[in-house]
Amino acid sequence: MAAPVVVVMGVAGSGKSTVGRLLADRLQVPFLEGDDLHPAANRLKMASGRPLTEEDREPWLLSLARWIGRASESGRGGVVACSALRYGYREVFRDAGGGVWILHLALGEAAARRRVAARTGHFMPTALVDSQYAELDPLRPGEAGLTVDAEDSPQAIVDRATAAVRAAG
Numbered sequence: 545m546a547a548p549v550v551v552v553m554g555v556a557g558s559g560k561s562t563v564g565r566l567l568a569d570r571l572q573v574p575f576l577e578g579d580d581l582h583p584a585a586n587r588l589k590m591a592s593g594r595p596l597t598e599e600d601r602e603p604w605l606l607s608l609a610r611w612i613g614r615a616s617e618s619g620r621g622g623v624v625a626c627s628a629l630r631y632g633y634r635e636v637f638r639d640a641g642g643g644v645w646i647l648h649l650a651l652g653e654a655a656a657r658r659r660v661a662a663r664t665g666h667f668m669p670t671a672l673v674d675s676q677y678a679e680l681d682p683l684r685p686g687e688a689g690l691t692v693d694a695e696d697s698p699q700a701i702v703d704r705a706t707a708a709v710r711a712a713g
Contacts, residue, residue: 547573547621549612549641550709553628554649555676557659558694559701563649564625566702571623571709574615578626581607595675605633609640616641631681645712646689647705653677655695688712 615622
C-alpha cells in the first residue's frame with residue numbers, strides 16, 4: 545500500500561529544510577534534503593547567480609520523483625524538502641507516488657531576501673530570489689496540501705502540518 549509523502553515547498557529561505565526535518569521527526573518517516581540531489585553543475589550555476597533552466601532541472605526532478613516513489617511504495621512514506629515551485633513539478637511528484645501532500649511555506653519577498661542573505665555555507669545567492677518568485681505557482685484549488693505563513697515558528701508550522709497530514713489520512 546502506498547504511504548503519503550509530504551513535499552515541503554517554497555522559495556529559498558522559507559525554511560523548507562528546518563521544517564522538513566522537524567516534520568519527518570514528528571511523523572517518524574525518512575527525510576530527504578532535495579538540494580542534496582542537485583548535480584554539482586546545478587549548484588555551481590546557481591552559486592554564480594544564474595537560474596537553472598528546465599533542462600538543468602529535469603534530472604534533479606526525476607531523482608526526487610524516484611525517491612518519492614520508493615518512499616511511497618515502502619509503506620513508510622517520507623518528507624522531502626525542495627522548492628517545487630511550479631505546478632508541473634508537483635505533478636511529476638504526484639505521478640511518482642500515491643498520496644503526495646504539499647506543505648507550502650509562503651514567505652514575502654523581503655523576508656526571503658533577508659533570510660537568504662543571512663545564510664552561510666549555502667549555494668543559493670540572494671540574486672536568485674527574484675527568479676524564484678517569477679517561477680512560483682502557489683498551491684491550486686484541489687491540490688492536496690496546506691499553505692502556511694513561513695514566518696510562523698517552525699514548531700507551530702509542524703503542529704499545523706502534522707494535524708493536516710493526519711486528517712488527510
